[in-house]
Amino acid sequence: xxxxxxxxxxxxxxxxxxxxxxxxxxxxxxxxxxxxxxxxxxxxxxxxxxxxxxxxxxxxxxxxxxxxxxxxxxxxxxxxxxxxxxxxxxxxxxxxxxxxxxxxxxxxxxxxxxxxxxxxxxxxxxxxxxxxxxxxxxxxxxxxxxxxxxxxxxxxxxxxxxxxxxxxxxxxxxxxxxxxxxxxxxxxxxxxxxxxxxxxxxxxxxxxxxxxxxxxxxxxxxxxxxxxxxxxxxxxxxxxxxxxxxxxxxxxxxxxxxxxxxxxxxxxxxxxxxxxxxxxxxxxxxxxxxxxxxxxxxxxxxxxxxxxxxxxxxxxxxxxxxxxxxxxxxxxxxxxxxxxxxxxxxxxxxxxxxxxxxxxxxxxx
Amino acid sequence: xxxxxxxxxxxxxxxxxxxxxxxxxxxxxxxxxxxxxxxxxxxxxxxxxxxxxxxxxxxxxxxxxxxxxxxxxxxxxxxxxxxxxxxxxxxxxxxxxxxxxxxxxxxxxxxxxxxxxxxxxxxxxxxxxxxxxxxxxxxxxxxxxxxxxxxxxxxxxxxxxxxxxxxxxxxxxxxxxxxxxxxxxxxxxxxxxxxxxxxxxxxxxxxxxxxxxxxxxxxxxxxxxxxxxxxxxxxxxxxxxxxxxxxxxxxxxxxxxxxxxxxxxxxxxxxxxxxxxxxxxxxxxxxxxxxxxxxxxxxxxxxxxxxxxxxxxxxxxxxxxxxxxxxxxxxxxxxxxxxxxxxxxxxxxxxxxxxxxxxxxxxxxxxxxxxxxxxxxxxxxxxxxxxxxxxxxxxxxxxxxxxxxxxxxxxxxxxxxxxxxxxxxxxxxxxxxxxxxxxxxxxxxxxxxxxxxxxxxxxxxxxxxxxxxxxxxxxxxxxxxxxxxxxxxxxxxxxxxxxxxxxxxxxxxxxxxxxxxxxxxxxxxxxxxxxxx
Numbered sequence: 001x002x003x004x005x006x007x008x009x010x011x012x013x014x015x016x017x018x019x020x021x022x023x024x025x026x027x028x029x030x031x032x033x034x035x036x037x038x039x040x041x042x043x044x045x046x047x048x049x050x051x052x053x054x055x056x057x058x059x060x061x062x063x064x065x066x067x068x069x070x071x072x073x074x075x076x077x078x079x080x081x082x083x084x085x086x087x088x089x090x091x092x093x094x095x096x097x098x099x100x101x102x103x104x105x106x107x108x109x110x111x112x113x114x115x116x117x118x119x120x121x122x123x124x125x126x127x128x129x130x131x132x133x134x135x136x137x138x139x140x141x142x143x144x145x146x147x148x149x150x151x152x153x154x155x156x157x158x159x160x161x162x163x164x165x166x167x168x169x170x171x172x173x174x175x176x177x178x179x180x181x182x183x184x185x186x187x188x189x190x191x192x193x194x195x196x197x198x199x200x201x202x203x204x205x206x207x208x209x210x211x212x213x214x215x216x217x218x219x220x221x222x223x224x225x226x227x228x229x230x231x232x233x234x235x236x237x238x239x240x241x242x243x244x245x246x247x248x249x250x251x252x253x254x255x256x257x258x259x260x261x262x263x264x265x266x267x268x269x270x271x272x273x274x275x276x277x278x279x280x281x282x283x284x285x286x287x288x289x290x291x292x293x294x295x296x297x298x299x300x301x302x303x304x305x306x307x308x309x310x311x312x313x314x315x316x317x318x319x320x321x322x323x324x325x326x327x328x329x330x331x332x333x334x335x336x337x338x339x340x341x342x343x344x345x346x347x348x349x350x351x352x353x354x355x356x357x358x359x360x361x362x363x364x365x
Numbered sequence: 366x367x368x369x370x371x372x373x374x375x376x377x378x379x380x381x382x383x384x385x386x387x388x389x390x391x392x393x394x395x396x397x398x399x400x401x402x403x404x405x406x407x408x409x410x411x412x413x414x415x416x417x418x419x420x421x422x423x424x425x426x427x428x429x430x431x432x433x434x435x436x437x438x439x440x441x442x443x444x445x446x447x448x449x450x451x452x453x454x455x456x457x458x459x460x461x462x463x464x465x466x467x468x469x470x471x472x473x474x475x476x477x478x479x480x481x482x483x484x485x486x487x488x489x490x491x492x493x494x495x496x497x498x499x500x501x502x503x504x505x506x507x508x509x510x511x512x513x514x515x516x517x518x519x520x521x522x523x524x525x526x527x528x529x530x531x532x533x534x535x536x537x538x539x540x541x542x543x544x545x546x547x548x549x550x551x552x553x554x555x556x557x558x559x560x561x562x563x564x565x566x567x568x569x570x571x572x573x574x575x576x577x578x579x580x581x582x583x584x585x586x587x588x589x590x591x592x593x594x595x596x597x598x599x600x601x602x603x604x605x606x607x608x609x610x611x612x613x614x615x616x617x618x619x620x621x622x623x624x625x626x627x628x629x630x631x632x633x634x635x636x637x638x639x640x641x642x643x644x645x646x647x648x649x650x651x652x653x654x655x656x657x658x659x660x661x662x663x664x665x666x667x668x669x670x671x672x673x674x675x676x677x678x679x680x681x682x683x684x685x686x687x688x689x690x691x692x693x694x695x696x697x698x699x700x701x702x703x704x705x706x707x708x709x710x711x712x713x714x715x716x717x718x719x720x721x722x723x724x725x726x727x728x729x730x731x732x733x734x735x736x737x738x739x740x741x742x743x744x745x746x747x748x749x750x751x752x753x754x755x756x757x758x759x760x761x762x763x764x765x766x767x768x769x770x771x772x773x774x775x776x777x778x779x780x781x782x783x784x785x786x787x788x789x790x791x792x793x794x795x796x797x798x799x800x801x802x803x804x805x806x807x808x809x810x811x812x813x814x815x816x817x818x819x820x821x822x823x824x825x826x827x828x829x830x831x832x833x834x835x836x837x838x839x840x841x842x843x844x845x846x847x848x849x850x851x852x853x854x855x856x857x858x859x860x861x862x863x864x865x866x867x868x869x870x871x872x873x874x875x876x877x878x879x880x881x882x883x884x885x886x887x888x889x890x891x892x893x894x895x896x897x898x
Contacts, residue, residue, distance in 0.1 A: 083532075110532050131529040136416045136425045137522045138529035140546070166546050167535050185544070217541060 030318050033076050033091070033361045034327050035064030036353035041076060043091050044333060046318060046325070046362070049345050055094035057087050065357045066113045066221065070150070071121045073363030077150075083110040086126065088150065091363075100124070100148050100156040106133055107141075113219045113357070114171035116180060117150065118192065123159075124148040125180050125192070127168045143168065145182075145195060162195025170218050172229055175257040183218065183231075187254065187261060201261050203233075208263065211235045212245070216252065220275035224362050225319045229254045230285055232273040233263055251276060251285055251295055264300040271305065274313045274328075279338065280321040288315040288326045292341050306341045309334075314360035327360040385434055385461070385630065385638040385649075385896075401455045404463025411452045411460070412444070426522065427464075429563060431514040433475060434465040434632040435482060435896040462607075462632060469633035470514060471571035472656050481508030481897050483651045483664035484671035487773035487790070494560075499539050500553055509897045510557070514565065517558030524549045576634040577658035579609055582682040584730055586689040586706055589675035590772075590793040591842035593618035593813055594691050596706045598730055599679055607631040611639060616704070618691055618813075637661060640668065652677060659684075671894075672788050673844075682730055685709025690749055690759040694796075694811035695720075697764045698740040705732040705751060712752020716760060719743060738762050744798055746809055761809045763798040768808075769816065769881030770795045771870050778837065778887045780862055782850035785890045792818065792843035794870035794881050816870040816881075818843045823865040823884060830856070836864025836887040843870065847887050863888050 031052065032044040039060035043053040057064060060080040068077045070088075075097060077088050088098025102109035107130055114127035126146045132139040143166050146158035168184040179198055182188045189199040204213055214235040223229040233252045236245035247269035253262045273287035276295070284303070285295040290311050296303040313328030323344065324336040331352040335345040349355070402410065408424055416424040432440065438461050444450035445457075452460070480488040492498055493507045501510055515523065528534055528546065535545040580603045586596040597615030604610050609629040616622055627641030627650055639650035643665065652663030659681050666674025680688065687707040695701055702725065705714075710732050716722050719742025726733040732751065744763045749756050771794050781787025796811040818839045822828035835856060837847035848862040856862070864887040871880045 108529070112532060112536065129532050131532075136427075138526045140525045140528045167541060169536065213542065215542065217536060 028364050031073070031091075031363050031365060032316065032325055032327075032333060033067055033069055033359075033363060034314075034333065034349075034355060035067055035078060035358035036331060036349055036355045037064060038062045038353070039080070040064060040349070040353050041067075041078060041089055041094075042349060044347065046323065046335075049335070049347055051347070051350070053091070053094060054350065055089055055091075057089055058096050058099075059085060060087070061085075065359075066111075066115065066219065067359040067361050068115060068117050068124075068221065069361050069363045070117055071119055073365045075150075076361070077115070077117060077124060079111055079113065079115065083112065084108070086111070086115065086124065086148075096154065098150055098152070098156060099154040100126070100152075100158075102126070102128060102146070107131065108133055112169060114168050114182065114221075116171045116173045116221065118173045118180075119175055119177045122150055123192070124150055125171055125173060126158075127164055127171050127182065128161075145171075145190065147192075160193075160195065162190070164190075170221050170229070170231075172221060172223065172254065172256055174259065175227055181254060181256070181259075183216065189259070206263075208235070208250075210237045211248070212237070214250070218275065219357055220314050220359055222275075222277060222314075222316060222359060222361055223256055225280050225317065225321075225364075226278045226282055227256050228278050228282060229256060230276045230278050232276055232287060234269060249273065251287075251297065251300070253278065253297075264297075266295045266300045267302045270302075275315050277315050277317050277324075279317055280319065284338070286315050286317060286324050286338070288312040292324070292326065292336060294338070294341060304341055313355075313357060316360045316362050319362065319364050325360060325362075328355050328358060331355060333360070385438060385458075385632075385640075401453075401459045404460060404467070407452070407456055407460050407463070411450060411456060415448065415450075426519065428468070429515060429519040431468045431470055431563060431568065432464070433470055433482060433512050433897075434461055434636055434638060436512055437461045437464045439896060462630065465632040465636065466607075466634070467572070469568075469572075469636070470512065471565065471567035472635050472653060473567050474514070474565065475512060475636075475653070478506075478508035478511040479653065479663070481506055481512065484666050484674070485664060486672040486788075487776045494556070496543075496548065497553065497556055500545070500548060501557075503539055505895075506898050511561060512897060514561050514563050514568070515558070516563045517554040519563070520554035520557040520561075521550060524554060571634070571656075574634060576607055576631065577654065578603060579631065579654070579658075579661075583661070583679040584682050584688055584706060584708065585613060585615065585677065585679045587676045587678055588813070589617075590791045591844050592675070594689070594693075595623065595675075596689055596691060596704065596731070597623075598682070601629075604628075607634075611641070637663065639665075648674070650677065652679075669786065670789065673791060682708050685754055687749065687751060687754045687756040687759065690756075692812055693759060694761040694763055694809075695736060695738045697738050697742050697744070697762060700735065700737040703734045703736045703760075705734060705749070706730060707751070707754065709754065710751045713750075715748075715750045717747030717749065717762075719762060720747065744800060744809070745807070758810075761798075761811055763809065763811055765798060766796045766811060766814065766872055766875050766879050767799045768797040769870050769872055769879050770797065771868060771881040771883040773883065775884045776845075776868075776886070778845050778847045778885060779891055780837075780847045780850035780887065780889060782890060785850075785892070787837075787847040787849075788891065789847065790845040790885055792839075792845070792868055792870065792883055794843065794872075796872065796879075814872060816843070816872050817841075819869050819871070820845070820866045820885070821869065823867045827865040830860070830864075832864030832866055832887070835862045836866060837862070839868065843868075845885060845887075850890050861889065 030046040032046050035041050039057045041055040045052045065079040075088050084103045086100045090097050109128050109130045128144050128146050130141040143164045144161050145164045147160040148156045149159050165184050168182045170183040172181045179189050185204040187201040212235045214233045216233045218231040230253045233250045236247045239246050248265040249269045250263045250265045271291045272289045274289045276285045276287040278285050287293040291305050294304045311329045312326035316325045324338050327333040331349045333347045416427050490506045579601045583599045585599050588594050595615045595617040599613035601609050601611045612626045614624045623644050625643035627639035629639040635654040637652035647668040648665045650665040652661045661679040689706040691704045714722050716736050719739045721737045723735045742762050746761045749760045776790040778790035779788035794816045796814045798809045800807045820839050822833050839845045866885040868883040868885050871878050
C-alpha cells in the first residue's frame with residue numbers, strides 16, 4: 001500500500017496545481033466506469049482501489065454493453081436491453097436521467113455497439129439496425145444513424161436520422177463537434193447536422209502495400225486520455241519465400257481532433273488482441289485479451305508481452321499514464337504496471353457478475 | 366444471446382420430435398375426446414391471424430414453402446416459441462401431417478439430403494455451390510436448406526428473418542470479410558430459388574399419386590455398425606389413413622433373435638416415421654418408400670442417441686428374388702452355415718465353383734445352407750443361384766483379407782456432462798480382398814469380420830497431452846465412449862477431456878495382422894440436437 005501511495009502522490013500534487021481557482025474543489029482523480037450483467041454499473045475510485053458506487057440500470061434486461069461517459073464525466077450512457085435501449089445514468093446519484101428506447105411497436109431497433117456523445121455533451125449519435133415486424137414476415141431495413149438530444153429525458157425520440165452504411169461497429173464524435181466517424185467496411189465521416197458523408201477512407205479498401213484485406217471489428221470505443229482511438233487490425237502479407245502468407249497485426253489509430261488515420265504492423269500475429277489504448281504521450285499502446293501487450297508506437301514493435309490470469313476484453317490507462325487497467329469477460333478489474341506489466345492490484349466486483357462486453361472507461365473528475 | 370434462444374428452442378424440438386410418429390392421433394384409447402379439426406381449419410384458426418388468407422386457400426408465407434415433416438415441425442415449434450402461436454400437441458401433429466402431405470418434397474427431391482433426416486453421424490454434408498456454402502451453411506447443415514423449397518421471393522424473406530433474428534450474422538467471421546447483406550439479398554435468394562424452387566415437376570407428379578398401402582409381409586435386412594448384419598421378416602398392418610403398426614422378427618449374425626414393433630405414420634406418401642421398441646431399445650425409424658412402393662430403406666436409431674442406429678432395407682415378400690447372403694464370404698478350406706434371404710427360393714442351390722452346398726432348412730423366405738469351400742478354390746465373387754434366381758456379388762471366397770476399411774474414416778465424438786449425454790462414435794471394419802488380375806485390381810467385399818479395436822494419440826501433440834488416456838475408451842464392438850466434460854485438474858492448464866485420436870482395427874487371425882485406421886476427434890458438448898442439424 002505504501003508503494004502505491006508514493007506513486008500516487010506526485011500526480012495529485014500536479015493536478016491540484018492545475019485546478020487553480022477552484023480553491024475548495026477536491027483534487028481531481030480518475031474513476032473507472034464499467035458494467036456487468038444483469039444491470040450493474042460500477043464507479044471505481046482507481047487510486048483508492050475501491051468501488052465508489054454500484055448502480056442498477058433500470059430495464060437493462062440482462063445486458064450492459066457499450067458505456068459512453070458524458071464529457072463532464074457526470075453521466076454514463078449505457079447500451080442495455082437486448083441492444084435496444086440507451087440509458088443515461090447519473091454517476092453521482094445512480095438516477096436514470098436519460099432513456100432512449102430505440103424500438104417502437106412494429107419496428108425492432110438494435111444498436112450493434114456503435115454510439116457516441118458529442119463533445120458538448122448535447123447529443124448522442126447512435127448507429128441503428130432496424131427491422132420491421134410484419135404480421136408474417138420480418139423485414140430488415142436500411143441501417144441509419146439516429147441523433148438524440150441528451151436533455152430529452154426518459155422518453156427520448158430521435159431528433160434527426162440519416163442513412164448509414166451497413167456493418168458499422170464503432171461510432172466516434174470528432175472533437176470539433178461538427179462531424180463524427182464510423183468504422184465499418186471502411187472509415188466514414190459524416191456531418192453531425194446534415195448527415196452528409198464527408199469522407200471515406202479505406203479499411204477494406206486500404207492501400208497498405210502487399211497487405212490483404214484487413215479484419216477489423218472493435219466494440220471498445222474508448223479514446224481517453226489522448227483523444228486518439230486505437231484498435232488492432234489483422235491482415236496478412238505474402239511470405240518472403242513466396243510460399244503462403246504471414247499474418248500481421250497492425251495498430252490502427254484515429255486522431256479525433258485532426259482526423260488523421262494511421263496504421264502500422266507491429267508484429268507477425270502471435271496473439272489475439274481485443275482492444276488497445278494509447279498512453280498519454282502516445283508513445284505506447286497497451287492491448288489485452290489472454291495477454292497484456294505493450295506496443296512501442298515510435299518503432300512500431302512489440303515491446304513486452306505477459307500472460308494474464310484470464311481473458312480480458314477491455315483495456316484502459318490512467319490519465320497520468322502510470323497505471324494500466326483491464327476488465328471485461330469476467331468479474332474483476334486488474335491494475336498493471338505499465339513498464340513491467342506486472343500486476344499491482346485486483347478488484348473483484350461484488351457477487352462476481354459477468355462483465356462480458358461491457359466497456360471500461362476512465363473519467364477524470 | 367444466440368445460443369440461449371437457440372438451445373431452449375432446440376430442447377423443446379428434441380422433446381417433441383418423437384411426436385412425428387409416436388403420437389399418431391386417432392389410435393386406441395389415447396384418442397382425444399374432442400376430434401382435432403382438420404388441417405385447413407387449423408391453418409385458419411391457429412395460423413391465419415398472422416398468416417393472412419387470400420385468394421381462397423393461400424396463406425401468406427405458409428403456402429409459399431414446401432418442407433419435410435421435420436422441417437414443418439421445426440417451423441411450427443418456432444411459431445409457438447417465438448410468436449406464441451397457440452396449438453395443442455394433437456393439433457400440431459395434424460398440421461405437420463397436413464402440410465407435409467400437401468406441401469412436401471417428392472422422393473427424388475429429398476434423396477441428396479436424406480442423411481440429415483436419418484440422423485446419420487459423421488456424414489459429409491452436401492456442398493452448396495459457390496459462396497452459398499459459406500454464406501448459408503456455416504451455422505447449420507446445407508441439408509437443412511436443401512430439404513426446403515421456395516421461390517427466390519420467399520428465400521429472400523427467409524434471409525430477412527435470419528438477420529432480423531441474429532443481427533450479429535453480418536459481423537461474424539466468414540461474414541464480415543464480404544458484403545454479406547448485399548449478397549444475401551441478391552445472389553443468395555436467386556440461386557436458392559433456382560436450386561430449390563417451390564414448383565417442380567417431381568412434386569407436381571408425386572403429389573397427384575395416391576398413397577400406397579403398405580400392409581403385408583416384408584423381408585428385411587440390414588447392418589448395424591459394431592453388431593453385424595441382421596435379417597428377418599416384418600409384418601405391416603394398416604391402422605388408419607397412412608398409419609400402420611409394424612412387427613418384426615430378426616436374426617443377427619451373432620446368432621441372436623431380435624423382435625420389435627413400431628407405430629408408423631407415412632407422411633407425404635413415402636416418408637415413414639416410426640417409433641417403437643427393438644428388443645429393449647426405444648428407437649425411431651426414418652425410412653423412405655421407393656417410388657414404386659416396393660421397398661423401404663433408411664435408418665433406425667436410438668431415441669436418446671441418434672448416433673447409434675443402423676441401416677434398414679425392406680422389400681415386399683412375393684416377387685421371387687435373392688436379397689442377402691450371410692455370412693457374405695467364406696475363407697478357402699472353411700465350412701459354415703449360410704443363410705440366404707429372399708422369396709421364391711425353390712430349386713437347386715449353388716455357391717459357384719470350388720464350393721459344395723447342402724440345404725439344411727427351407728422356410729418361406731430363407732434357406733439355411735451348409736457351404737464348404739475347397740482349400741484350392743479361386744478367391745473372388747461367386748454366382749449364388751437358387752433355382753432360376755441368381756446374384757453375382759452377394760457372396761465371395763477369399764484366402765486372405767488384404768484390407769480393412771474402417772468407417773467412418775473421420776468421426777467426431779462429444780464429451781458428456783450435466784444434463785448433456787456424451788455422443789459416442791461407432792466404428793466398423795469392412796474387410797476386402799484385393800485381387801490383382803489382367804485388368805487391374807478388383808476389390809472383393811468380404812463383409813464385417815470380428816476385429817480388435819484400440820485407440821492411439823493421433824499425432825505428437827496428442828501424444829504429449831496423453832489424449833488417449835483422458836478422452837474416453839473404445840469397447841470391443843468399436844464404439845468409442847467419450848469421457849466427461851469439464852476442466853480436468855490432471856490435465857495441463859486444467860484442460861477438458863478433448864482428444865485427437867487414431868482408431869485402429871486389427872484382424873489378428875491374418876499373418877501378418879491386417880489393420881485399418883480412422884481419425885477421431887473428441888470434442889466439447891453439443892448444446893442442441895435439432896431434428897435437422
